[in-house]
Amino acid sequence: MGSNRSLVVMQLMILLTVILTVKASTPAVVKPGCQKSCGDVIIPYPFGTGDDCNITAGFFINCNTSFIPNKPFLGNSYLEVINISTDGQTGLLQSGATR
Numbered sequence: 444m445g446s447n448r449s450l451v452v453m454q455l456m457i458l459l460t461v462i463l464t465v466k467a468s469t470p471a472v473v474k475p476g477c478q479k480s481c482g483d484v485i486i487p488y489p490f491g492t493g494d495d496c497n498i499t500a501g502f503f504i505n506c507n508t509s510f511i512p513n514k515p516f517l518g519n520s521y522l523e524v525i526n527i528s529t530d531g532q533t534g535l536l537q538s539g540a541t542r
């Protein structure tokens with residue numbers, strides 16, 4: 444049970460880190476030449492599905508095509524990305540553990 448709790452805390456910390464990092468970056472738009480969505484979720488830069496589409500490895504979105512519609516996951520984690528909303532200034536990554 445204790446290890447479950449620390450896993451949740453770790454995932455929350457990842458989530459907070461992502462929110463704070465995106466806040467500090469420039470307005471988010473989909474980068475030209477990059478996959479613009481995965482399933483129902485739009486993927487604005489600095490997030491991306493690989494190579495130069497994500498600004499760093501920490502912003503990598505793993506679009507899993509085993510799901511219909513496809514499901515985006517944050518990096519190599521089990522955090523499913525529910526939505527990345529932008530107001531031109533702030534990006535918010537909402538995610539929840541799926542397993």
Ligand SMILES: *[C@@H]1O[C@H](CO)[C@@H](O)[C@H](O)[C@H]1NC(C)=O
Pocket residue numbers: 492493494495496497498499500501502503
């Ligand atoms: C994007 O993420 C992938 C997977 O982690 C990584 O290989 C790639 O180098 C990243 N792109 C940049 C520009 O860091």
Ligand SMILES: *[C@@H]1O[C@H](CO)[C@@H](O)[C@H](O)[C@H]1NC(C)=O
Pocket residue numbers: 505507508509
């Ligand atoms: C996609 O999801 C399936 C089912 O959870 C999993 O078996 C597979 O390894 C995932 N693929 C990638 C590329 O993450």
Ligand SMILES: *[C@@H]1O[C@H](CO)[C@@H](O)[C@H](O)[C@H]1NC(C)=O
Pocket residue numbers: 483484525526527528529
């Ligand atoms: C994601 O968030 C945006 C802005 O809040 C909203 O317009 C959009 O409908 C949401 N998309 C999904 C799939 O929840």
